[in-house]
Amino acid sequence: MKDPYRIIKQPLITEKTTILREENKYAFVVDIKANKADIRKAAEELFDLKDKIVKINTMQVRGKTKGQFWRYRQGRRPNWKKVVITVTEGTIIEAFEAI
Amino acid sequence: MKVEVEKLGNSQVHMRVEIAAEEVTQELERNCHALRSKVSVPGFRKGKVPLSILKSRFAEHLKAEAIQNLVPPAYEQALISERLIPLGNLELSPPMHQMELKEGQPLVFEATLDVKPDFVLPEYEDLTIDKSPPNVPREEVDEYIERLQEQFATYVPLEVDRSVEESDSVRIDWECLVDGTPITDGSKQDADIDIGKGMLLPAVEAEVIGMSVDESRQIEMDFDADHENPELAGKHAVFNVALRAITEKQLPSLDDEFAKDLEYENYEQLRGAIWNNLVEEQKAIHNHRQREDILEQLIEKTAIDIPESIVDQHVQQTVQNILQRLRQEGQTPEQAGIDMEKLPTELREDAIKQTKQAWMFDVIAERENIRVTDDELDIEIRRMAEQQNRDPQKYTSLLRESNRLEEFRDTLRNDKVYRLLIQRASAKQSLIV
Numbered sequence: 430m431k432d433p434y435r436i437i438k439q440p441l442i443t444e445k446t447t448i449l450r451e452e453n454k455y456a457f458v459v460d461i462k463a464n465k466a467d468i469r470k471a472a473e474e475l476f477d478l479k480d481k482i483v484k485i486n487t488m489q490v491r492g493k494t495k496g497q498f499w500r501y502r503q504g505r506r507p508n509w510k511k512v513v514i515t516v517t518e519g520t521i522i523e524a525f526e527a528i
Numbered sequence: 529m530k531v532e533v534e535k536l537g538n539s540q541v542h543m544r545v546e547i548a549a550e551e552v553t554q555e556l557e558r559n560c561h562a563l564r565s566k567v568s569v570p571g572f573r574k575g576k577v578p579l580s581i582l583k584s585r586f587a588e589h590l591k592a593e594a595i596q597n598l599v600p601p602a603y604e605q606a607l608i609s610e611r612l613i614p615l616g617n618l619e620l621s622p623p624m625h626q627m628e629l630k631e632g633q634p635l636v637f638e639a640t641l642d643v644k645p646d647f648v649l650p651e652y653e654d655l656t657i658d659k660s661p662p663n664v665p666r667e668e669v670d671e672y673i674e675r676l677q678e679q680f681a682t683y684v685p686l687e688v689d690r691s692v693e694e695s696d697s698v699r700i701d702w703e704c705l706v707d708g709t710p711i712t713d714g715s716k717q718d719a720d721i722d723i724g725k726g727m728l729l730p731a732v733e734a735e736v737i738g739m740s741v742d743e744s745r746q747i748e749m750d751f752d753a754d755h756e757n758p759e760l761a762g763k764h765a766v767f768n769v770a771l772r773a774i775t776e777k778q779l780p781s782l783d784d785e786f787a788k789d790l791e792y793e794n795y796e797q798l799r800g801a802i803w804n805n806l807v808e809e810q811k812a813i814h815n816h817r818q819r820e821d822i823l824e825q826l827i828e829k830t831a832i833d834i835p836e837s838i839v840d841q842h843v844q845q846t847v848q849n850i851l852q853r854l855r856q857e858g859q860t861p862e863q864a865g866i867d868m869e870k871l872p873t874e875l876r877e878d879a880i881k882q883t884k885q886a887w888m889f890d891v892i893a894e895r896e897n898i899r900v901t902d903d904e905l906d907i908e909i910r911r912m913a914e915q916q917n918r919d920p921q922k923y924t925s926l927l928r929e930s931n932r933l934e935e936f937r938d939t940l941r942n943d944k945v946y947r948l949l950i951q952r953a954s955a956k957q958s959l960i961v
Contacts, residue, residue: 443571447578 433471436463440525441511453483454515455522461489461510468512476522484515531606539615539645539835545606547598547635555594556583556631563590591629598635599624606639613644617837642835649891650829652949657821659955662810664803672802677779680789683720685773691740692774697722698736699772706763718772732767744770815950822949827884834883842879843872886938889945896948900940905933908940 441456459468465485473479492506530546560582565575618641629635703715721727731749746768753762780786787798861868913923927933
């Protein structure tokens with residue numbers, strides 16, 4: 430898995446992540462198979478974060494089941510992986526701001 | 529807000545308006561807050577979207593809205609602060625949908641428009657008009673009464689055995705045929721006619737003279753091609769005339785009896801009423817002439833450059849009115865003898881005059897504090913409605929619906945201004961002719 434764009438898919442912008450930014454934490458949606466090492470590398474490359482990443486927390490989010498009445502027709506949203514990257518004090522990820 | 533005004537000619541201005549940066553920022557902020565409660569952005573509950581995200585996501589929308597909210601009031605305020613009265617023909621540059629707005633920077637736009645030109649109101653105190661009081665001499669009343677007498681004359685058949693002479697009165701039956709068929713209103717039985725008073729066509733009258741009682745004659749004649757009645761113009765007509773009697777015309781005597789027939793108490797009262805009517809009539813004519821005099825003098829003394837656009841607008845309006853009236857009467861302009869090509873040119877001068885009058889009266893009314901209150905308007909409408917036999921309330925709402933209430937108010941105001949001007953004007957030595 431080389432291409433960093435295929436690891437970090439998009440910034441995750443929600444109320445919660447907006448609050449997290451005050452703690453220098455940035456959240457992204459990443460490829461579900463990516464591990465922390467991959468993500469670190471990709472983030473460093475994409476956002477120029479060499480030596481600025483303090484911590485990486487990943488978690489898998491279970492997709493919601495959708496559809497209500499028919500058990501056999503019930504579908505799921507895909508599972509996906511969320512990552513919260515903590516950066517050093519004062520570091521800003523430009524790409525995140527521009528949205 | 530900063531405004532720079534540059535005059536282009538007498539009735540056109542160019543304005544440069546600058547809306548301060550803080551105002552722009554404030555407006556954006558305000559719009560942002562308003563927007564927050566309306567939009568839903570994925571990842572956020574409604575109303576909880578951070579302003580920064582709103583600002584970047586809805587930048588275009590917010591800017592457009594800010595321009596919509598900022599420019600018109602700024603324009604109006606600029607007009608007020610510069611004491612300009614707009615007349616239209618407004619051109620904004622850049623046009624509103626092309627304006628650029630950047631947060632933290634002033635918004636600048638330019639406008640070119642026609643405005644009411646400055647003009648110096650002439651001294652309206654020293655106008656001179658004919659102020660002579662109405663004068664109805666006895667003779668005029670006499671003449672009027674004579675006409676009344678004629679109207680109420682009775683004709684008594686005479687037992688004479690002679691033919692009709694000039695200055696006789698006769699009773700005849702007549703009918704007029706064109707191509708063998710009677711024309712509209714083309715016959716009458718027992719018509720009382722005074723010979724020599726032009727009550728009959730000359731050709732017919734000539735034949736009637738010399739007829740004797742119970743004689744019938746057939747008179748043929750050709751009408752002129754340009755006769756006013758199209759039914760007759762250029763036609764060959766046959767008149768059948770039968771003389772019933774030679775009569776004597778008896779005028780009613782001028783006494784109380786006559787007055788009573790006309791529903792007056794006595795003869796003196798009748799004369800008085802006639803005199804009053806004639807005086808009123810003269811007053812009305814006089815008043816009209818005074819107004820014309822005043823207006824003419826004022827217009828002569830005032831130089832106003834009226835913008836072409838206004839004159840055109842006014843002319844267009846009048847043309848529309850005329851066309852509409854014609855349509856209501858079911859006529860085409862050609863039928864009414866109106867040359868649509870020439871009409872606008874003919875109306876131009878009037879349009880200029882009327883605009884001048886309106887503007888001058890605006891200024892005079894303001895200076896003299898002349899206003900028409902709602903009550904006055906109401907009373908006047910009631911009076912009008914009564915004259916036209918209409919329900920006052922319906923009449924009012926009719927006026928309101930057709931937007932003519934204010935027009936009516938203006939008319940009343942102008943009446944007041946005229947009254948004031950006439951009152952202030954000095955009397956002209958009227959020429960003795």
